[in-house]
Amino acid sequence: MELKKISSRVFYYPHQPETDRPMLAYIKGEKVALAIDAGNSASHVDEFYKALEIEGLKKPDFTVITHWHWDHTFGMHHINGLSIAHHKTNEFLNQEIAKLSDSAYINFLKTDDECLGREYAENKRIIVVLSDIQFEKKLTLNLGGMTAKIFHMVSPHSEDTVLIYIPEEKILFLGDSTSEDFFNDGYMDKEKLKALINLIESMDCNYCILSHADPLTKSDLLDYLISILD
């Protein structure tokens, strides 16, 4: 698969539904290259880096994580450079590391989630690590001619939700934040969704990027989210 271009400085490697691989984004500053999400496995990372190489882009210096779910973090041990995550993401990952010491839990994951089962077929090992850098509220990276504003936000999807805003490009990366909570029987907390909608409305952005969809315009996303509230 090929790397896709949103602008001359923002790229993404498309999501892959059969193994639940999320879209991986790449922000090319003059000094620093930032990736968004580490993907679901070492092979996902390798594929992404291969696609970067074909476009003549260097490997990322930093990789920021949108939330702790396996498809966004199980590739983290294999990235180039340093990883950045919210402190709650690391708390969840720490629990996951403890659970993974039990092979019964690994078998449960593989049968419970068909996508995980496919990604980790043939006894490919699941490796989970914590991030190199963690933050509590927000973090701003000067990438060189471009800024990444990384911040925690309430969301119906997970407690550790992190959004990334690139003001110079008017792009907002939302991870899975607009989706329901799969760990709570798919519950959609409409109050949290409202808070998120209000935030999106207040942001000066043209594109809103969700991890498991093609890029959306801000108005397309808002129309869709408001329809869920009714």
Ligand SMILES: [Zn+2]
């Ligand atoms: Zn998720």
